[in-house]
Amino acid sequence: MGPTTATCFPFLRDLVFKRSGIVLAQDQEYLVEARLGVLARELGFPSGNDLIGHAMESSDESLQTRLVECMATGETSWYRDVHPFDLMKDLVFPELISRKSLDRQLAIWSAASSTGQELYSVAMLLDYFFPETSDWDLKLIGTDLSEKAISRAKEGVFTALEMNRGLPAMLLAEYFHRQGAKFQISDALRKRTKFSTLNLVHDWLPSGKYDLILLRNVLIYFDVPTKRQVLSSIWGKLNDGGYLLLGSTETTLGLAEDILPVQSSGTTYYQKRGSQ
Ligand SMILES: C[S@@+](CC[C@H](N)C(=O)[O-])C[C@H]1O[C@@H](n2cnc3c(N)ncnc32)[C@H](O)[C@@H]1O
Known part of the structure; x- marks a missing residue:
């Protein structure tokens, strides 16, 4: 008999938590096959449990990294939730652009x-x-735990299915060109952005300070001490007057009493004031 979920899932949960801060609940055992099945077969194992069983015995560093990446939910879309992007258009950027019109820099x-x-x-x-x-x-920098996600972000090539998720047609025409069945983002935009891997829980955060930080739909995967730690270190990377945006179901309430929410344009933002 091969390795069972009862022995593999606790190992995987531990590994994922230690490496990323992501908490997998006991009732998420079903994710093993859903997330690891494809990788398992790609590497010649009959099932996700067999792959974990191999990872338990081999302590193969790169395999462990891949397991963690597979368990991290990478769900995303263009202009996700719309309201935060309306807020950027109507409030955040007009304010930042007028305030920074002399040094003409935005991070x-x-x-x-x-x-x-x-x-x-x-x-x-x-x-x-x-x-x-x-x-x-x-x-304009983008960072993520997942090497696979970052290499795709750098490439800037998206499937038709991905393009259909929230991208207005006029922007598709303006900023993408077809590449067979896929779509490549314009070189101009690609050159403006910089993507690299970074673990928010274990790595040093990037140097410098930022005028706008998007920390969206990631805190939900962490436990309370990790949410507090990440929020506090991210807050420290904001310039005075800088803005923080979280995901629509995320909040600083109960986590960081000094980071106060402001409601506007159907969404919530957090702005760092001089003394914070
Ligand atoms: C659901 S996606 C959110 C993507 C985007 N921010 C959005 O809202 O559409 C969550 C991302 O967080 C990343 N992630 C999870 N734990 C992380 C960590 N400890 N450090 C950095 N990124 C992490 C995952 O790899 C995944 O790509």
Whole structure:
């Protein structure tokens, strides 16, 4: 008999938590096959449990990394939830652009970027609605735990299915060209962005400070101490007057009493004030 879920799942849960801070609940055992099945067969194992069984015995570092990446939910889309992007268009960028019109620099960080749709959405929004920033010093960086997601983000090639998730047709025409059945983002946007791997729980955060940080739909996977730790270190990377955006179901309430929510445009944002 091969390895069973009863022995494999606790190992996987432990591994994923230690490496990423992501908490897998006991009732998420079904994710083993759903997430690891394809990788298992690709590597010649009959099932996800067999693959985990091999990882338990071999302590193969790169395999462990791949297991963690597979268990991290990379779900994303263009202009996800719409309201935060309306907020950027109507409030965040007009305010930042007027305040920074002398030094003409903006630093923006998508801190769990997945395959890049979030940062590219911001880059398109800036280019389309704020052409006056075209000759500014724009730092647009995207980071994620997953090497696979980051390499896809760098490549900037998306399937028709991915394109159908939230991208307005006018932006498709403006910023993409067809590549067979897929779509490649324009070189101009790709060159404006920089993607790299970064673990929010274990790595040093990127140098410098940011005017806008998107930390969206990642805190939900962490336990309370990890959410607190990540929120506090991310808050420390904001410039005075800088903005933080979380996912629509995420909040700082009960986690960081000094990071106060502000409601606007059907969404919530957090702005760092001078003394914080
Ligand atoms: C659901 S996606 C969110 C993508 C995008 N921010 C959005 O809202 O559409 C969550 C991302 O968080 C990343 N992630 C999970 N744990 C992480 C960690 N410890 N450090 C960095 N990224 C992490 C996952 O790899 C995944 O790509």
